[in-house]
Amino acid sequence: MSTSRLFALSALARGGPMHGYQIRQAAQLDRTELWTDVKPGSLYSVLHRMADDGLVEVVRSEKVGNPPERTVYAITDRGRRELAALRDAALGRVRLLPDPVDLALQYTADLTDEDLAGSVAARRRAVADQVALFEEQFEAARPDLTGLEPWIFEHCLARLKADLAWHDDLLGTLTKNTPSKNTPSKNTPAKNTPAKNTPTRNTRRTP
Numbered sequence: 001m002s003t004s005r006l007f008a009l010s011a012l013a014r015g016g017p018m019h020g021y022q023i024r025q026a027a028q029l030d031r032t033e034l035w036t037d038v039k040p041g042s043l044y045s046v047l048h049r050m051a052d053d054g055l056v057e058v059v060r061s062e063k064v065g066n067p068p069e070r071t072v073y074a075i076t077d078r079g080r081r082e083l084a085a086l087r088d089a090a091l092g093r094v095r096l097l098p099d100p101v102d103l104a105l106q107y108t109a110d111l112t113d114e115d116l117a118g119s120v121a122a123r124r125r126a127v128a129d130q131v132a133l134f135e136e137q138f139e140a141a142r143p144d145l146t147g148l149e150p151w152i153f154e155h156c157l158a159r160l161k162a163d164l165a166w167h168d169d170l171l172g173t174l175t176k177n178t179p180s181k182n183t184p185s186k187n188t189p190a191k192n193t194p195a196k197n198t199p200t201r202n203t204r205r206t207p
Contacts, residue, residue, distance in 0.1 A: 002046070002086070003037055003038050003090070004038050004039070004043060005046060005050060005055070005082070005086060006083070006086040006087065006090060007036070007043075008023055008043055008047060008056075009050070009055065009056075009075055009079055009083040010083060010087075011023050011026050011027075012073060012074060012075040012079070013075050013079075013080060016074070017060075017072050017073065019062060019070035019072045020043060020044045020070065020071070020073075023043050024041070024043050024044070027040040027043060028040050035153075050073075051073065054076060054079075055075070055076060055078055055079035055082050056073040056075055056076060057073065057074055058071055058072070058073060059072050059073065059074045101123065113174045113177045116174055117175055120167060120170055120174065121171060123167065124164065124167035124168070124171060127160065127164050127167060128164060130160055131157070131160045131161060131164055134153070134156060134157055135157065138157065
């Protein structure tokens with residue numbers, strides 16, 4: 001399923017005929033790169049392909065001032081049917097997005113728990129920064145959010161916080177497995193301390 005098509009078609013269905021730059025501006029205004037895999041820069045090529053597929057049609061060209069001439073697109077009846085199909089598919093689809101960290105964890109046998117814990121802690125800080133940034137943007141956008149838009153932010157935050165909790169659990173396990181610097185490990189031989197009244201091999205007995 002193409003989320004870029006879903007976004008572009010929905011933008012045209014809501015806003016009426018637009019050129020590619022206007023649709024890109026809408027994506028940037030919605031900060032789609034934060035909560036979807038829609039890349040604003042890719043929307044131009046998406047429009048061209050949808051025009052070839054009959055989902056949108058060229059209605060006119062515009063040129064205002066110095067910018068180059070822009071092609072204005074409108075959604076077609078076929079495009080509206082495609083929009084409904086894409087929306088319904090997205091609402092019904094449950095997808096676990098792959099995370100490269102899961103693959104990397106499979107190949108950490110050469111790392112000590114301490115080294116791995118350091119890497120995970122650094123990654124945990126990055127996730128925490130994302131949570132803080134998203135919360136800040138949520139609060140800034142809250143007065144302008146309408147309908148179900150607050151729930152979109154809440155969904156993204158819930159996923160980020162779940163990822164943060166996973167890092168905390170993993171760090172707890174790694175820290176528990178990491179021996180304290182003052183505690184000898186299983187492979188470290190214990191030092192034999194002779195008793196005070198027991199002569200050692202180099203101690204002479206007093207006649």
